[in-house]
Amino acid sequence: METLIHDLKHAFRSLRHNPAFTLTAVSALALGVAGLAVAFALTRFMSTMLFGVTPRDPVVFLTVALIPGAVTLLATYFRARHAVRTDPMVALRYQ
Numbered sequence: 001m002e003t004l005i006h007d008l009k010h011a012f013r014s015l016r017h018n019p020a021f022t023l024t025a026v027s028a029l030a031l032g033v034a035g036l037a038v039a040f041a042l043t044r045f046m047s048t049m050l051f052g053v054t055p056r057d058p059v060v061f062l063t064v065a066l067i068p069g070a071v072t073l074l075a076t077y078f079r080a081r082h083a084v085r086t087d088p089m090v091a092l093r094y095q
Contacts, residue, residue, distance in 0.1 A: 015022045
């Protein structure tokens with residue numbers, strides 16, 4: 001628990017010292033919340049176009065959120081695996 005508190009203090013301290021990153025993080029969070037609000041607002045409209053899907057269907061919301069997340073994690077994993085297997089000297093020669 002102490003490690004978590006220490007990490008949170010460090011994160012907030014670094015947010016204070018880097019205003020550009022703070023602005024970016026807060027903007028991303030605000031856009032995410034706004035996107036979720038728009039998604040909930042458009043559910044009635046979209047349900048008229050889709051058959052068998054009720055407004056605010058939790059399975060659909062989770063699926064729509066999890067599929068792009070899974071694709072992102074897979075893409076990141078493959079690039080990271082490739083970077084770990086690359087010899088640093090070979091990578092430095094190309095620069």
